[in-house]
Amino acid sequence: MxxxxxxxxxxxxxxxxxxxxxKVTPPDEGMFPLSEINKLDLKKAGLKINQSDIYNPNxxxxxxxxxxxxxxxxxxxxxxxxxxxxxxxxxxxxxxxxxxxxxxxxxxxxxxxxxxxxxxxxxxxxxxxxxxxxxxxxxxxxxxxxxxxxxxxxxxxxxxxxxxxxxxxxxxxxxxxxxxxxxxxxxxxxxxxxxxxxxxxxxxxxxxxxxxxxxxxxxxxxxxxxxxxxxxxxxxxxxxxxxxxxxxxxxxxxxKVNPKGVAENDFAFILGYPGRTFRHRPAQYLQYQEQYLLPYISELYTFENKTMEETAGNNVALQLKQATRIKRNANRLKNYQGKLQGLKAIDLVEQKRAEDEEMQKFINADAKLKQQYGSLLQNIDNLYKEVFTDAQRDLWLSEIFNSTNLLAVANALNTFKKQLEAAPNKTAYYNQNKDRFKKAIDGFYESYVYESDKKIFKHMMADGFKLPQNQKVDALQRLLIMDTGIETSATEATNRILSTSLKDPEFTNKLLTGSSETDLLAFNEPIMNFVKELSEQQAQLDPIKQKREGTLNKLMGDYVTVKELYKKKDFIPDANSTLRLTYGYIKGYTPADATYYAPFTGIKGIIEKGATGNPDFKYPPIIKDLYNKKDFGMFKNPKTEDVPVALLYNMDTTGGNSGSPIMDANGNLIGVNFDRAYSATINDFAWNNSYSRSIGVDIRYVLWVAQKVDKADFILKELGVTKY
Structure with missing residues (x-):
């Protein structure tokens, strides 16, 4: 590079x-961009290779x-x-x-x-x-x-x-x-x-x-x-x-792989693409998370997953169709539940508010700073008060198309129709673009199950009709009055939307595979009008959001500048899906009084959990057979007489670090990062060595499973692990 x-x-x-x-120990936080790696003293922390072996710009x-x-x-x-x-x-x-x-x-x-x-x-x-x-x-x-x-x-x-x-x-x-x-x-x-x-x-x-x-x-x-x-x-x-x-x-x-692994307190580091963190935001941002976004998404995704699981039942085809969406929802909602718990447990909103108050005193004590930034924190507060006034409606609008595949299909068709109507040569435009739209719509149908869509849509509509009076969704209100002016119930209005030909993917396919655009342009059902009205209100709200975003953009630039002066140090920028390094040690922790968690688990724990009868703890019987025979090959941890399965470490990770390589002091692969401990879900807002722990699968378990369970010896050979 x-x-x-x-x-x-x-x-x-x-x-x-x-x-x-x-520093020998990691800083208070540390997802270091490429530009910062050469400024760290990783040798002192425990790195054994040259620092330029990690990142060499030339x-x-x-x-x-x-x-x-x-x-x-x-x-x-x-x-x-x-x-x-x-x-x-x-x-x-x-x-x-x-x-x-x-x-x-x-x-x-x-x-x-x-x-x-x-x-x-x-x-x-x-x-x-x-x-x-x-x-x-x-x-x-x-x-x-x-x-x-x-x-x-x-x-x-x-x-x-x-x-x-x-x-x-x-x-x-x-x-x-x-x-x-x-x-x-x-x-x-x-x-x-x-x-x-x-x-x-x-x-x-x-x-x-x-x-x-x-x-x-x-x-x-x-x-x-x-x-x-x-x-x-x-x-x-x-x-x-x-x-x-x-x-x-x-x-x-x-x-290169280190099949011998590491031990507790060994130095380790991770390279990866962490998604988003929000550690340099004011108290009001965290208040929005705690009061609005996190509880809303947690409740909605809990309902969606329960619905999809009930709809699929024992039908394997339906389980496969909805598996990815269920998994993504489940991961996000438990993460959000952990964040909510973490925010409340350490009272982070109040901590941030107190810090902002001290920063205001710092500004007021300097005449030059006061002249330039005296109203900064008040302006931030005023902006978030605006955001809070329509937060529930904005969250509903942000999720409505994601929640229901049929609405997403209708929205894509409306977009195509709108472009067609504006095209000078409609036939040519239709023929040139129908495959592109068909591909997008086929993607929506990949996870589409009508019974799930119907129940989730009804749930969303019920939530929408309950929005506060000052946050009403126009399209929902118009649904309650039919074209004849006769009032109708929310249930009747919802059923009209669901009575659409788009329920049948083959019908939609014909709209996009015909030789003429005529059928598509003529297609008009209640769902199309409903989606059009939703899109129109979103378009009307866009200028307001753009103004807020622009205001926040300037305010947050100033906020970080002042905070650097107040703290007397520069900051590592929040994660943003660009390459970062984090380093630390293989390390257990104490999540609660009188409790200590060691940094390695073993196959013994798989068998113990399997004995509980919980279906989440099902595992291939060969694992127990191999364990009973003590058939661990070269991957046994001599201290535990077991194969290490997962490992724990005090590095700074977040979403996007999934799959990141965990490397030892010599730069060899010792594991693959995949999660954080529950107390560390709050990492996106704050990181602390006492409670922030990340979790990876130990490379010794990866190799053991490949060789002993799945007989995939070719993987070990390609990885250069030949002595087994």
Missing amino acids: KKYLLSIPLGISLIVSSAYTN GISLIDALVQISGCTGSFVSNDGLIVTNHHCAFSAVQLASTPEANYLENGFVARTREQEIEAKGLTVRITDSYEDVSTKVLNAASTTNDPAERIRIIQNKCAELEREAEANDKSIKAQVSEMFIGKSYVLFKYKTIKDIRLVYIPQRSIGEFGGETDNWVWPRHTGDFSFVRAYVAKDGSSATYSKDNVPYKPKKFL
């Missing part, structure tokens, strides 16, 4: 101050083995494009490849030859190629206006312009400008994309998802959350869609 330029002016710096360096380093895959992280582990990531990161691709007759999701998948590897639909791999600071270009462009909505539009347009310019100069990359500090600093990242990804080895679901929702976000953990996929490219090395003629990708760097 090359670093073209990263010279960020003082005041919008990503530089880590001396407060972050020369040569090849461990960073070059990292990939972003399906919103997760993965890493190359062989010279033939083999990638290790989490089971849950490949979950949707495995679901799409599965049928009731060949249920790879349940039974696992093992491709013992390259010819047996199958397409991982929906998966692509993104590799960071280079980055460049563009803060000055973006902020200078926005300096010409004081209008908040115009400011955010200019910033967005400038970012898009810089992305287009970068892609025009290099056709092989995809460019993206990432906001590092909101309203303050921007970096242009350039990525290489690989489009042909194939399934290689997926463990059985009872291994890859052992513990289910019972254990999700919980320690001790015994989940074999790993999978192996392979990246393919065209014979000339260029990115290409799936083709039998493609060849395995040759990465610049791949990770």
